[in-house]
Amino acid sequence: MLRLTGLPGVERYPEAAVARDGEHITIRFGGLGDEQQMAVPLKYGGGDEESAELRLMAQLQQAGYRVWREEQ
Numbered sequence: 001m002l003r004l005t006g007l008p009g010v011e012r013y014p015e016a017a018v019a020r021d022g023e024h025i026t027i028r029f030g031g032l033g034d035e036q037q038m039a040v041p042l043k044y045g046g047g048d049e050e051s052a053e054l055r056l057m058a059q060l061q062q063a064g065y066r067v068w069r070e071e072q
Contacts, residue, residue, distance in 0.1 A: 004059055008036050016065040020053045025061070028070070 013029035013036060020026075022038040045052025051071070060067045 004056075004063065007038075007060075010064040014066055015056075016060045016067045017070040018053060018060070018067060019070040020049060025053055025056055029055075029065070030052075031063050031066075034053065 008029045011032055015028070015029065015031035017028040018025060019028075020042070023040075024041055025045065027038045027040070029038070030037045040056065042049055042052060045056065047055075057067045057069065
């Protein structure tokens, strides 16, 4: 499981769009105008790429974000 730290506040960025490429999972936070983006190297996700992405999405949802998968 990834340890998520330094995430933007859910109050200001309530939405999180998650996309996966060959090396990273990109999270785009937004919802109230401006956006912030974060890239997490897949090697920190553990297991296969899709499982790592789904676990990250579940963690973000538990933290209070509205989460969806975005195609890259």
